[in-house]
Amino acid sequence: MTTIGFIGGTGEEGMGLAYRFAKAGHACVIGSRSIEKAQGAVAELREKDAALDITAATNADAAAAGEIVVVTTPYAAQEDTLPPLAAAVAGKTVVSTVVPMSFEGGRASLLSVPEGSAAQQEQALLPGATVVAAFQNLSAKKLLKGGPLEADVVVCADDAEAKKRIMTLAAGIEGVRGVDGGALANAQMVEGITVLLVSINRNYKTQAGIRIAGIA
Amino acid sequence: MTTIGFIGGTGEEGMGLAYRFAKAGHACVIGSRSIEKAQGAVAELREKDAALDITAATNADAAAAGEIVVVTTPYAAQEDTLPPLAAAVAGKTVVSTVVPMSFEGGRASLLSVPEGSAAQQEQALLPGATVVAAFQNLSAKKLLKGGPLEADVVVCADDAEAKKRIMTLAAGIEGVRGVDGGALANAQMVEGITVLLVSINRNYKTQAGIRIAGIA
Numbered sequence: 087m088t089t090i091g092f093i094g095g096t097g098e099e100g101m102g103l104a105y106r107f108a109k110a111g112h113a114c115v116i117g118s119r120s121i122e123k124a125q126g127a128v129a130e131l132r133e134k135d136a137a138l139d140i141t142a143a144t145n146a147d148a149a150a151a152g153e154i155v156v157v158t159t160p161y162a163a164q165e166d167t168l169p170p171l172a173a174a175v176a177g178k179t180v181v182s183t184v185v186p187m188s189f190e191g192g193r194a195s196l197l198s199v200p201e202g203s204a205a206q207q208e209q210a211l212l213p214g215a216t217v218v219a220a221f222q223n224l225s226a227k228k229l230l231k232g233g234p235l236e237a238d239v240v241v242c243a244d245d246a247e248a249k250k251r252i253m254t255l256a257a258g259i260e261g262v263r264g265v266d267g268g269a270l271a272n273a274q275m276v277e278g279i280t281v282l283l284v285s286i287n288r289n290y291k292t293q294a295g296i297r298i299a300g301i302a
Numbered sequence: 303m304t305t306i307g308f309i310g311g312t313g314e315e316g317m318g319l320a321y322r323f324a325k326a327g328h329a330c331v332i333g334s335r336s337i338e339k340a341q342g343a344v345a346e347l348r349e350k351d352a353a354l355d356i357t358a359a360t361n362a363d364a365a366a367a368g369e370i371v372v373v374t375t376p377y378a379a380q381e382d383t384l385p386p387l388a389a390a391v392a393g394k395t396v397v398s399t400v401v402p403m404s405f406e407g408g409r410a411s412l413l414s415v416p417e418g419s420a421a422q423q424e425q426a427l428l429p430g431a432t433v434v435a436a437f438q439n440l441s442a443k444k445l446l447k448g449g450p451l452e453a454d455v456v457v458c459a460d461d462a463e464a465k466k467r468i469m470t471l472a473a474g475i476e477g478v479r480g481v482d483g484g485a486l487a488n489a490q491m492v493e494g495i496t497v498l499l500v501s502i503n504r505n506y507k508t509q510a511g512i513r514i515a516g517i518a
Contacts (some may be wrong), residue, residue, distance in 0.1 A: 095342040119484075196491060198414075203432075236515040242497065268409075268501035275412060276497040278491035282456065283514075285484035290517045298439075298499075299452040302505045 091152025102229025109237035117148025176214030179302030219273035225293035234261030237295025307368025312376030318445025326474035333364025392430030421489035435489030441509035450477030453511025
């Protein structure tokens, strides 16, 4: 059992991951700028399952409480949200689920990030943490709905031990396999896959995921 | 039966696709700057199966002969190779398999392309053609080896009919499914997947492919 803090955890992605991690036996702390908003998200998840260990907090308290800290803010928010949390997450594994995506004329496109990827930007904003990129390609709707997902989570990091830890965390979600995606810089390509899936979801009216075929 | 011309078809990717398309009953014309090199590639493929309809040509003749023209040059070569072929491919469907990738210190990384992707650059270089991006994620080694692949081919194009045609062509490769990847601009993300697969291949000592899970 690990305590997992969520930064900006009141959106679908944060709530969906907290739901699944809590179901797998972890303690989840949903952080938000607004404690009321965090409490609302927790109340919603408790309606699904009152036994889940999910609590509400400010982002600062979620960052302090988490042994692992998961960033589920929108891309546009992380430059403001993360720097004040740098001290609280120093020495910890921080998970970037963020996708730098914009919607224009109904089309999703990948934003160019000066650091290469949202995950690398996160690492630059939180220099004392060990950033691991993961979970970007999971459908938030499917996470929240419950039931097995049919998807791989490609995990990218420069620290082998932190990467392994998050691959194991991913594999705790029913139907999910953690795949070693190499260095943190590879997060750029994994973030891009989400943009592609958004387009595929629209064409096929589904919530698609990816599988890496041909690995044991 | 369609005649398929290959531009820069003597590398593993071109040879592998020509082998599979010829096995599916199409006539393939392998183009190269050097006709001798093209003849060498054809001889190699005929050793696998003497009945295959594969012939050698210059790039210009392959571009002229193909009803569909497949570009399998390295990314760095397409800016020089393609403009002289623009008239020959005008009005035709041109398939971009190209990935803008560099290797530094043993690590693959995605190059930034001014047009957004190698496929969009190809469209800019061949303004009279209809460019469709596909096949970037297939293992050339597995294509050449024979046997069923375990992979989806994500097909991106702005022209719905040309996209459909290439999705059907892809599905003619044993084990492969064509997936509608949306607009040509989405090729950027599909090209990136190849870079990710290169890293995964190295970690897992395999030739991986991708599957889109959750679509019918």
